[in-house]
Amino acid sequence: MDLPPSLLVSAGYDAGSGSAVLKFYDPESGGILSWEDRTGHRPYCYSRLEPADLSEIAARGDVAGIDRVGVTDPLTGREITVSRITGSNPLAIGGRDDSIRNRIETWESDIKYYEGYMYDRRLVVGRYYKSDGGDLVPADPGVPDEVRLELKAMLLDRVDGTGMPDQKQYREYISGWADLLSQPIPRIRRLAVDIEVEATEGKIPDPSSADRIITAVGLKGDGCDRVLVLETGAERGEDKLGDEAKTAFFKEEREMLEEAFRTMSEYPFILTYNGDEFDLPYMRHRAERLGVREEANPLRVLNTSATVKGGIHIDLYRTLSNRSFQIYAFGQAYTDFALESVSQALLGRGKTDYGVPLGELTLSQTAKYCYNDALLTYDLTAFDSDLLMDLLVTISRIGRMPIDDISRMGVSQWIRSLLYYEHRRSGYLIPRREELEARSQGVKSDAVIKDKKYRGGLVVDPVEGVHFGVVVMDFASLYPSIIKVRNISYETVRCPHEACKKNAIPQTNHWSCSERNGMTSQIIGSLRDLRVNYYKSLSRRQSLPEQQRRQYKTVSQALKVILNASYGVMGADIFPLYFLPAAEATTAIGRHTILETIRGCGEDGIEVLYGDTDSIFVKDPTEEQMGRLIERAKRDHGVDLEVDKRYRYCVLSGRKKNYFGVTDAGKVDVKGLTGKKSHTPRTIKDLFYELVDVLASVENEDGFRRAKRQISERIAAWAGRLQDGRIPLGDLAFNVMLSKAPREYTKTIPQHIRAARMMKDHDNLGRGDRVSFVKTLNKSGVKPLSMASIGDVDATKYLEFAESVIEQVISPLGIEFDEAVGKPKQAGLEEYFYG
DNA sequence: GCGGACTGCTTACCT
């Protein structure tokens, strides 16, 4: 079979043919091409038993053979001989009660077959391959020569393998990654799908029974703007749908679905918002119910996902609920994962609102609403020049994992895949959990917080008050730097070499190896170096074409996501290579590094106002002082200390993780203050930000005098509106997220749960939903927003809450809330500036 | 029987 140069995007196992199947995306045709393995590769796992002790296993019908093979045991670094048990199908290894891994002690039996297949053949998702009838051959288009040479020179110049016993090996990692991550990313053709289902009183339609009519299917794709609508009888879109999409009316629901399936089959990538749980299973089961033939139904519903035959389904709800995307790729722009919140935050627009329940929409309103949802879904992957699609491709490349798996799984799975690939490539036997546990013996737990396993970052007590000319300095990727410089990995921390015990990790009883490069250390270290020294600056280099710069920026963002997660997984017990000493060593060195840096400040006469984990806030330092500090950090700890930002002034509230600062450019950073929190009622947030804006315009100390007056006036005006009942009820609601269903709260009943339980349909509420409630004068003190009226409001409670929110910003300035609402009390500003 | 001190639960944030 011929394969034009195509991008490897996904993989699976075909039980019919009994082989791995790869999925390639052909950028030319914009289609998916399937490629079935013909090398005869089979699933396998390892055992430490001799073949003589495996006769029972060898006799199984689903075992194809047992060989003796040599591998390296990473825990000791020694070559060992083990038995490789080859199965005739993946279920022989694992997945059934009588699978081999449930019979004897095995190694590497938790790898999905198609993953192991790709690792063994060194096939990397996101690379290009082709075939002229024979086997697959790499077909990376590569980067232009002149760019490549320039990059290489820069690379070799700026990489430093401090801490790596084997420098040459480390450099190979760097150039390997640079080559992979600089390959062009093709534009990916795709279609977003959304359905509307006839309303059911107070509950969500059930996709497994699919007993309600599908009223509309919205389709937004490259070259497709359509909405398919079922004519329900009486009315037909009397008001026109508008120009943005073509409406097609259907008399038969079944024909409408078949038309939707035809369109979906033309696209390589299908996008949905919660399509795993709702849209695709609903469509599949509804079609079955209406008698659509199996061959005409391209949808497949699996345990935890749904797919489209011959294509790849990405459920953006799952992708965007991944905390790594939420926090590191999109900077916490959204705090809950409903399509409305996410699209408001990322696109600046949301769902269509007709102000009536969905069930009361006219036909054409339903159509518009439905198309708009599909459009939002599509645009979530299109905004910022396809940022999300490109991130998915890039993270697939790094994790060596199918794009659809990347879009559904958490970082621990990504990093697991990345490390497993590396083990196979290096001939390392992947250790079992018990082996790592045995090596962790002797860990002393000195966590600060009970229920935590070990101690984390250091937070410096802030100097309360207003500070002018504050410079915030931070260490670039502190934990990944430490992992690299101190050679931190499960096989290098507490290594078996007596001589290495001299490499003690401060504040712990651990040490790290100076004989071998740690695998995690090399991977994380090289990715860190590439981000900090390479992609970050390339993305800003004006001499490169726009398209190139943009990709480098995406790569930099993807690396940030991976790097931020890399340390955390070592301390997460769901991670298969979980190793507490490595996590503990990393934070211990982090605390040591920041403490030493603060000590350096003291010796050089620099005042440190605050610091958290990897940052220090310093008071008006000279360039020379900063230079010395930076040099010292590099020399003593091998880490890069940088100037992060400069605050014209900064207000430290006296509490850790609670401050605000105004940058030289006049931008305001608010950190941790209650006024910023998502559950705070709208009206109090508005007041808070109003006051922050007043403060942001302050240029000097005299400005504070004027600001103080304005602040007092605004607080008084707000309090007046509250007392007169002129604040709309909705703006008074607290919005608190549930971490579980209301009935599951048993230890205590918090206010939001008490309110939730008053609602008729609270059974529909669950994890991730928000409860809106108002503080009221009735006995329980709360009412759900939907059941409260303006007369119920407990104004005193709101005044108290507002006071505590506002006090966090104004009290460091010497302003009192009470004073503003009418109770006079004098406080001079001077003492805060010169106190 | 009541209020203050205290602990624990819960949520939302920071790095």
Place this chain on the structure above:
DNA sequence: ACAGGTAAGCAGTCCGCG
């Protein structure tokens, strides 16, 4: 289902108080 550190509000409990 990546980590630990911190703030805040409230729920619930204990203890003292002639």
